[in-house]
Amino acid sequence: xxxxxAVKRVVDYNVKVRVKADNSGVDLANVKMSMxxxxxxxxxxxxxxxxxxxxxxxxxxxxxxVSIGPTTAQEQLRTALALGADxxxxxxxADELTSLAVAKLLKAVVDKEQPQLVILGKQAIDSxxxxxxxxxxxxxxxxxxxxxxxxxxxxxxxxVTREIDAGAQTVSLKLPAIVTTDxxxxxxxxxxxxxxxxxxxxxxxxLTPDALGVSTSSTNKTLKVEAPAARSAGIKxxxxxxxxxxxxxxxxxx
Amino acid sequence: MTIxxxxxxxxxxxxxxxxxxxxxAAKIGGDIHVLVAGQSVGAVGEAAxxxxxxxxVLLADNAAYAHQLPENVAPLVAELASGYSxxxxxxxxxxxxxxxxxxxxxxxxxxxxxxxVESADTFKRPIYAGNAIATVQSSAAIKVITVRATGxxxxxxxxxxxxxxxxxxxxxxGKSSFVSEELAKSDRPELTAAKIVVSGGRGMQNGxxxxxxxxLADKLGAAVGASRAAVDAGFVPNDMQVGQTGKIVAPxxxxxxxxSGAIQHLAGMKDSKVIVAINKDxxxxxxxxxxxxxxxxxFESVPMLIDAC
Numbered sequence: 231x232x233x234x235x236a237v238k239r240v241v242d243y244n245v246k247v248r249v250k251a252d253n254s255g256v257d258l259a260n261v262k263m264s265m266x267x268x269x270x271x272x273x274x275x276x277x278x279x280x281x282x283x284x285x286x287x288x289x290x291x292x293x294x295x296v297s298i299g300p301t302t303a304q305e306q307l308r309t310a311l312a313l314g315a316d317x318x319x320x321x322x323x324a325d326e327l328t329s330l331a332v333a334k335l336l337k338a339v340v341d342k343e344q345p346q347l348v349i350l351g352k353q354a355i356d357s358x359x360x361x362x363x364x365x366x367x368x369x370x371x372x373x374x375x376x377x378x379x380x381x382x383x384x385x386x387x388x389x390v391t392r393e394i395d396a397g398a399q400t401v402s403l404k405l406p407a408i409v410t411t412d413x414x415x416x417x418x419x420x421x422x423x424x425x426x427x428x429x430x431x432x433x434x435x436x437l438t439p440d441a442l443g444v445s446t447s448s449t450n451k452t453l454k455v456e457a458p459a460a461r462s463a464g465i466k467x468x469x470x471x472x473x474x475x476x477x478x479x480x481x482x483x484x
Numbered sequence: 485m486t487i488x489x490x491x492x493x494x495x496x497x498x499x500x501x502x503x504x505x506x507x508x509a510a511k512i513g514g515d516i517h518v519l520v521a522g523q524s525v526g527a528v529g530e531a532a533x534x535x536x537x538x539x540x541v542l543l544a545d546n547a548a549y550a551h552q553l554p555e556n557v558a559p560l561v562a563e564l565a566s567g568y569s570x571x572x573x574x575x576x577x578x579x580x581x582x583x584x585x586x587x588x589x590x591x592x593x594x595x596x597x598x599x600x601v602e603s604a605d606t607f608k609r610p611i612y613a614g615n616a617i618a619t620v621q622s623s624a625a626i627k628v629i630t631v632r633a634t635g636x637x638x639x640x641x642x643x644x645x646x647x648x649x650x651x652x653x654x655x656x657x658g659k660s661s662f663v664s665e666e667l668a669k670s671d672r673p674e675l676t677a678a679k680i681v682v683s684g685g686r687g688m689q690n691g692x693x694x695x696x697x698x699x700l701a702d703k704l705g706a707a708v709g710a711s712r713a714a715v716d717a718g719f720v721p722n723d724m725q726v727g728q729t730g731k732i733v734a735p736x737x738x739x740x741x742x743x744s745g746a747i748q749h750l751a752g753m754k755d756s757k758v759i760v761a762i763n764k765d766x767x768x769x770x771x772x773x774x775x776x777x778x779x780x781x782x783f784e785s786v787p788m789l790i791d792a793c
Contacts, residue, residue, distance in 0.1 A: 246747065247612045256616050328593045329584070355728065358611050359596045364554065364584035373555050373659035376581050379722075389663060394577040395676075395731070396494065397667040397723050401553065403660045413712070413729050414722055449624035450593040453606065456617050461754070464775040466766075470788040473760065473778050481758045481775065483680070483737040484704060484793060 231346035231383075231405070233276045233290045236336055237269035237310055239303040240356045249457045256356075256455060265306040268351025270313075271411040274418040275381060276349055277314035289383050292316050294343055298335050300324050304434060311429035312421035318434040319343075323446065329357070331439075331446035333365035338442035340370050345406065347388065352377050352410040363410035373403035377412040485514030485604065488542075490561060490573040490582065493520065493528045498535070500677045501574035503638035506535055508631040509572050510639065511601035515539040518646070519564060521557050523550035529648045536640040541648045548656035551665075552578055555657040558585035563653060565590055565626050569604070575630040575732075583630050592624035597732075599635035613728045613751035633676060634734030634755060668721045670707075672698075675724065678707035680737045683726055683753070686713035687742020687763065687782055694719055696786045697741060703793050709733065709753075711743045727752035742782050745770025762786070 241247060242262040250257050265273075279290040295315040297303040300322070307318035321335050340348060353360035367374035375381070375390030379398065382389045383405075391400045393412045421429070439446050467473045477484045487509040492499040502518070509516045518532045521544040529543040542564065548556045561582065565571050571586060573579035575597045587594035598607040599617075606621045607629065675681065682701045684694055694708070701708045709726040710719065726733055728751035738756035743749060745761070745768055753759070754773050761774035762782050771777040778785060 247615050249616050330593045360580050361584035365588035368585040368588035399665045400663040402663050451621045452618050454619040466777045470785050474792040483758050
């Protein structure tokens with residue numbers, strides 16, 4: 231079966247972002263960009279499914295990786311190719327798109343590619359929305375297995391163990407289905423140098439929202455982006471006794 | 485303006501996050517209706533009717549809604565949504581699972597995890613792991629929103645007397661089914677609702693050492709949380725994780741023990757009223773957000789703290 235994986239180019243998770251002085255957004259000039267950590271887990275899971283031999287053959291026969299974003303997102307697609315994806319699609323758009331617009335573009339790609347399984351990260355660490363996978367599932371009419379910590383494909387269904395607030399839940403979904411990854415699903419591998427070189431020769435198709443016939447208009451508008459209120463400086467206490475005294479008498483929390 | 489709130493419930497009881505979500509709805513203004521979807525949820529409907537400020541409870545009691553599978557619940561919410569100006573759910577794993585599916589069906593953008601209501605169409609929400617706060621305006625006819633519980637003080641669970649109306653619509657997509665559930669057992673308060681949270685990190689060294697934190701938590705009536713490092717190392721189950729990818733807490737007092745304070749952890753707890761850090765590394769980033777910091781070996785200081793509290 232064919233697996234489609236969506237990846238997003240985001241500011242690297244180790245970067246402490248700064249809000250622009252005019253409050254129009256976050257300053258991303260000259261900031262290190264990477265593949266969203268949850269997307270790395272999605273790519274890894276697809277590659278593991280392809281590696282996993284089962285009786286009737288391989289679970290995943292082809293991995294197509296897709297990204298929606300600026301030209302530079304090709305870097306993240308090449309990374310995914312180096313990790314084991316077979317080919318890549320970039321839907322090029324310089325605009326900052328909402329989750330719904332991205333879900334609509336992914337739906338168009340799903341219609342074109344007809345994958346049996348689509349794997350996304352559970353959220354991007356920039357917008358922190360946690361919406362795209364669910365929205366894609368709704369638009370395509372597929373079942374969804376969100377916040378997956380375990381994925382087992384068997385025949386025409388997939389069992390997904392999900393991380394929920396109170397523990398874990400396992401659901402069975404009919405294929406085709408959408409899965410979004412949680413951190414605990416797997417430990418992503420690193421790309422080896424020979425694979426990085428080979429990835430440069432793998433096919434990468436570039437599309438546009440217009441070519442896919444998708445409108446990316448939005449009902450949401452960001453008016454302002456501010457830095458969060460700073461916490462007032464704390465103090466270092468010298469002993470446990472002093473700590474307890476402060477908590478009891480100064481902060482009055484115990 | 486009428487607002488529909490999707491009730492969060494488990495084991496036949498209303499989850500506390502629902503009360504925070506109703507509080508957010510009250511800030512928007514207008515009549516508040518609560519939808520309870522599930523199987524054998526009559527008692528939940530009764531409880532929802534008693535929540536202060538709720539005008540009506542819609543009760544969708546059907547086998548198709550058992551375990552609140554999003555493939556079945558989202559079409560129900562989307563169908564009911566046409567009569568409402570806003571659809572709200574708590575930003576719990578359940579709310580996050582269902583609501584974006586509803587938004588896409590309604591062809592509107594969702595606003596996730598709001599922390600404040602500026603007006604009926606404008607909301608604030610954290611982005612970049614809480615390192616920036618965005619003010620977002622929605623022009624959608626039906627505004628679909630998830631609510632970060634810690635951003636709003638809960639309304640009273642008692643005092644209301646709303647009418648309960650049965651909803652007969654049964655949506656069964658037949659695409660998914662529930663297989664099993666493994667719930668972590670705990671007698672301590674629920675992490676996201678606790679007034680005091682004691683959290684341990686990699687510095688705890690092993691799972692057995694968490695007994696010190698459990699003892700401290702029991703003394704303080706606190707919940708016990710953990711950093712991702714502690715969860716990944718297998719010290720504690722992952723539903724105890726506090727952070728960007730775990731739970732968001734904002735208790736009165738957060739005690740971080742043996743936690744360095746990575747950006748992703750801070751995203752889950754930096755709105756706590758008072759933060760205490762106990763760490764032997766005085767350069768640890770956690771001290772930059774802590775109101776009270778103690779540079780000390782946790783294995784000496786935590787037992788002393790238990791005795792002193």
